[in-house]
Amino acid sequence: MSPVIAMFGSSGPWPFAGHFRGSVQWAELTLHWSGQLAASDGPERAFAAAQAVHRALAADPPSAALFDRPRLLSHAFAAVDAVPNERLGSRAGEDLSLLLAVSGSQGASVAAVGVHNLYVADAREELHRWVRAPHPLLGVPVRAAADRGALSVERLPPVLLAAAQGEPGRGRTLSEGLLACGVR
Amino acid sequence: MQRWLTGDLSGVDPRSELGLLRDVLGRACREGQPVAPLVHALAVLDPVACADLVAGPRALSEPSVIRAALGVAEHLEPILPASSLYRRFLTLAPSERALVQRAALLRHPEAVWAWTLRPGERPQGASALELALSDEGETAYGKAVALGLFEAVAHRAGAGEQGALRALADGGEPSVLGAALAGWLDAGHPGPVVAWIAAWWGPQIEPILLEAARLIQSDSSLQRLIVESHATEALQRSLTAQRGSDSPPSAR
Numbered sequence: 001m002s003p004v005i006a007m008f009g010s011s012g013p014w015p016f017a018g019h020f021r022g023s024v025q026w027a028e029l030t031l032h033w034s035g036q037l038a039a040s041d042g043p044e045r046a047f048a049a050a051q052a053v054h055r056a057l058a059a060d061p062p063s064a065a066l067f068d069r070p071r072l073l074s075h076a077f078a079a080v081d082a083v084p085n086e087r088l089g090s091r092a093g094e095d096l097s098l099l100l101a102v103s104g105s106q107g108a109s110v111a112a113v114g115v116h117n118l119y120v121a122d123a124r125e126e127l128h129r130w131v132r133a134p135h136p137l138l139g140v141p142v143r144a145a146a147d148r149g150a151l152s153v154e155r156l157p158p159v160l161l162a163a164a165q166g167e168p169g170r171g172r173t174l175s176e177g178l179l180a181c182g183v184r
Numbered sequence: 185m186q187r188w189l190t191g192d193l194s195g196v197d198p199r200s201e202l203g204l205l206r207d208v209l210g211r212a213c214r215e216g217q218p219v220a221p222l223v224h225a226l227a228v229l230d231p232v233a234c235a236d237l238v239a240g241p242r243a244l245s246e247p248s249v250i251r252a253a254l255g256v257a258e259h260l261e262p263i264l265p266a267s268s269l270y271r272r273f274l275t276l277a278p279s280e281r282a283l284v285q286r287a288a289l290l291r292h293p294e295a296v297w298a299w300t301l302r303p304g305e306r307p308q309g310a311s312a313l314e315l316a317l318s319d320e321g322e323t324a325y326g327k328a329v330a331l332g333l334f335e336a337v338a339h340r341a342g343a344g345e346q347g348a349l350r351a352l353a354d355g356g357e358p359s360v361l362g363a364a365l366a367g368w369l370d371a372g373h374p375g376p377v378v379a380w381i382a383a384w385w386g387p388q389i390e391p392i393l394l395e396a397a398r399l400i401q402s403d404s405s406l407q408r409l410i411v412e413s414h415a416t417e418a419l420q421r422s423l424t425a426q427r428g429s430d431s432p433p434s435a436r
Contacts, residue, residue, distance in 0.1 A: 015383070016383050016384065017383040019383075046379070047376070047378070048379075048414060050382075050387065052414075055416060183388075184358075184385070184386065184388070
């Protein structure tokens, strides 16, 4: 079963403004992503910005990245960086929060920018923090390309929920968390 | 007996004089005299007798009596099940349907029976919904969705009610939201409706878009859907192919 990679919505009138989520499988590797940006621009501009990033992530990577998790992650970040600033909302993408994961038969890698916390569910379907701050995955500034590390794991958790910078994670249980992430 | 009509029931034993009370009430109705003071006084003095008089087997089919009875519903509901009471009022005075439905919804906004008090020929829940909206505004949409009255809320969304769309996004299903989106686009209502839905529902709106494409009536609506959704070429093809399809899009 494909893992669920998602990001918490906000409690405002447009909880998922600027949110995007998807996955694409290439060769042996699958790239998963979830993120948000430009929420303060209102739903219309935020949606356009989100679609621009979503389409960049879904575009075909170079063949050299198809079998190499770190390369595929680097390619994904580069694809987002290549989206023109004017298409990324009024803050030109500075408010981007993005969780990326690459999974394959040899393991998985996770990277993030603009993410404050990550949550997984335990056997009782209660949410817990996956990593504790300070951690290389948490609080990475969007534009600090050199600081973008990746956490390698044997396999991705079945569910990995991200709280964007400035947004608290919501929900104590898995079902509450998924709903708060717009996973229906 | 004229003093009874002013609400003075001193010395009256309602249960033994029920026939007489019925006669007085009937005559007052024929003569156009107010009956509310008598009904109110009786409800306080003997709610059982009052319930028998206004909703029992021999109750008068008089609109003015039902209007008066609605004013003392709090005394009557402990005597008769509320759903039966309001349905009986509808039977006795069909012309007072709007008042009866409004009273039922105001007193029992969470009850399914109150939302479905309707004449059989009307769309499901639509009349009750319209009545509730006049008093409760957009919060009524959320209640209606919670009660499963999707069709009525989708109808209002298709009529351009943004609050109805929001309620469906919060608690509805992709198929219903897709139908509401199609209605919105076909009616030519303004606004970035796809972006709104994404901002309420969450980022994965493809099933909603596909269902909307299936139900959309005009080419211009489909084009607007494609433009507003920033559809990729693959999604454009899917949306175009889905239009007019007999079967709903498969679950994803």
